[in-house]
Each structure stands twice: as C-alpha cells, then as structure tokens.
Amino acid sequence: MSTAARLANEAAEWSADARFAVYYAPSRASGWWQAGSEWLGRDVENGLAYAPPQPDTLARSVRELTETPRRYGWHGTLVAPFRLADGVSPGELLDQARRWSHQQRAFVLPVKAATLGDFVALQPATPDGEAGMRALASGALSTLDGLRAKPSAADLARRLVAPLTQRQRSLLVEWGYPYVFDEFRFHMTLSSSLDAADERAALVAWWQQRITQLGPLVVDNAALFVEPAPGQSFVLWQRLSFRNVEVEKQ
Template sequence: MTAAITNNPRIALYYAPPASSAWWREGCEWLGRDAESGLSIQTGVHAWTEAPRRYGWHATIVAPFHCARGVTPADVLAAAQAWASATPRFEMPVRAAQLNRFVALRPAHASDDERLRAMAASALHALASVRARPSAESIERRVSPGMSARQIALLREWGYPYVLEEYRFHMTLSDSLDDAHARATIASEWTRRIERLGPLPIHGAALFVEPQPGAPFMLWQRLPFTNIANIANTAQDKA
C-alpha cells in the first residue's frame, strides 16, 4: 500500500518480516491475509486467527495512534524513516510460546528480548512528537483490573500500558483460545516451522494504517534498518 493516506487514520509502527522472505509468506498464509497486498488467503486455520488477521502479520513496536494536531502522515513517515535509518538489523532465534490464552512467537533468548525492548523504547521516543495523546476520558476507560500500578502509570503517560520496561515483543498467531489442546497444536506446528525457517530477520519495520475504524490494517510503508557492515565500511572509507 503506497498511495497517499487521508482522513487521519490510525497509524502503527510494526515489525514485519521482509516482503521477499519465507517468514512473511508463511505468516500471511497462516493468518489468512496479506496486509501489504490486501489479498485474503484461504487457509484451514481461519477459526483460530480472526483477531490477528485484522492487524496483519506483525509485532507491535509503537501501538496505533492518530497524528498530533498539525502533524500529517508524511511527518510521521519522515520521523519513522529517520529512526529506522539509525536502527541496526539483526537475526533473531524465536520460539512459539503460550501467552495466557494466546499463542505467539517470542524471542528465544533473554538478551534479544532486552534488545527489542530498547529498540521499541527508542521508537516510542522518536515518534512522541507526532503522536496524538488520547483524551483523559479515553485513557481512564482503558484502565482494567488486571493492570499493574506501573502499567496504569504508563497508560496515563504514553496512552498505552505495554511500553518501556513493560514491552514484550510478540507476533500473535491465534485468537484468545480457551481450548488448551488447540493452543498446544498451534505451538507445536510453529515449533516445526521455526526449525525450517530459521532465525527471524529483524531487517526493518513498517508503518501500518487503519483506513477506517474497525477496518483491516494495511501495510503502508516499509522502513529498512541499517546494515551494520555498510556503516563499518563507510567509516573505514572516511578514515
């Protein structure tokens, strides 16, 4: 989706696997929709993936937001591109994990979890000036009994409770499922797929947009990360 966007839709900064990768193809096929082309994909697991299908194959970096007053989507794109251009790419081993009643992909190693938490924090600060702050009434409506005191404080400060030290990188594979057997089946299936696919390529992020409230999110712009090898070569050339 590369056309200009209008009507102040919600915009999100997500991680998405490279378009040419098997990781992107398999994730889209599993969810039943390609958020970049907009095409639906008929699979046998639709009953398990209705909620994540609307958002597309991704991991949240900065949760969906409206533009701040006087800010355009082009301003958001410029800020996101500047952040991405200073973010190094890397490869990350992942595992299939059950998170409460969901199944999701998570970093296999604690060191990568911390690295991604720092990356998401840098993105949150980089986009702070272009994000509209939700109204106080909206924020208070989103306070739930299951939130910790720290999560409530983050919600009130940032408009979202799972940021900074509360951030957890995850790529959702299922709806909320009461069926423990279904969750175990999904986790087992993706454990096999991970063995075949190898490490997850953290090579870039993407801006997704929600064209109208409740509509499926579409991948609007990909944001490649920096290749560390290129930075090193450039530094050597200048020396």
C-alpha cells in the same frame, strides 16, 4: 506522479481518525513473511488473500482461530496504534520514522512458539533477543512520541478499567499504552484468545516445527501500518529499512 504526491493521495483517502502503528514485519523476500501472511489469510502489503494451512491436529479451522490477529496483519508491535496530533501529517510521521529506522542495525532474532495468556505467539527465544527488541521498541516510541495525539479522557477511562499494575497504569497515562519500556514483551500473535489448552498446545507444536524449517527472524526493517478508519483492517503503508550493514547475530 512524485512520491510526495502519491503519499498525499493515499492519506487523503483515510479517515481523520486513522490510526498509525510501527510494527516489525519480516522482509517481503523472507519465508517468514509468506508463512505468517498465509497463516493469517491475508497479505497486508499487497492485499492478497490466502487459504491458511490446516494442521491435522486442529479440530477447528485456522481461519476461525485467527480472526482477531487477521485484522492487524502479520506483525510484532513496536509502537502500538495511535492517532496523529493536531497539525501533524502522515508525511511528517513517515519522515521521522524513516530517520529513526536508518539509525538501526539489523540483527538476527531466534524465536520460539509459546502461549501468552490465552493466545499463541512467537516470542524471542533468548534474553538477548528480548532485550534487543525492547530497546528497538523503546527507541521508536521515544522518537515518535511528539507526533501522536494524547489519549482523550474517555479513552483513558475506558483503558484503565483493565486489570493493570500501578506501573502499567502510569505508563498508559504518560505514553498511551501500558506495555512499553520495562513492561514491553515482543511477540507476533498467531491466534485469537483460545479457551482450550489442548488447542493452544497443538498450535505451539505445529509452529515449533515451522520455526525449525524457517530459522530465526531477521530484524532488518520495521513498517508503518495504518488503520484507515475505525474498525477497518490494518494495511502496511510503508516499510522502514534499517541501515545496510552486515546482520549481527544474537
């Protein structure tokens, strides 16, 4: 079967309301992909399930603490989930996304574990790293914007109920998501919302130790993730490799 035919067969199984997202996903060969997939309990690329590690400092199970991010899989958002515009096929999205990715240069991203609101996430450890991820996300969004369906009036009304600044409200209306461009903050979610500060602190401490072992992230690819039908778990559909150049350190 040709690649085009295989992609068409995959897409034929998805709902008309399928959503797509461009995420950063560590290389399959990296320790970071295995570590994050095990932590969330599932590998969204090959469908394997894992029993997450269980730090001694946690009273509750990791599986309980990671219920929300498990549905989305191990990733950092570059372009938030969206539906395709009328007349746009998944294949067209893949072609455009690949053209964008082939123009990107790989780089190394030092990271840290931190609390972000009431959840725990990996974040860039340096201002240069934050700026690099913001530029990457902004370029992907601008490139693919013409392929996404605009939010319906009902969707906008529902999302505008959230406590947003005027700038974020304007971005939501224009780009379908409030946390883009200057409002973008790259992160890779490690937990659901957690009320207990001591629980968040224990997760941060555990992951800081893992970061020491795993080292920085290598940003050498992105990936197209798909939510096949509303409410279903996201899966990694296609990886988007960056240019095959020597990795540039931050």
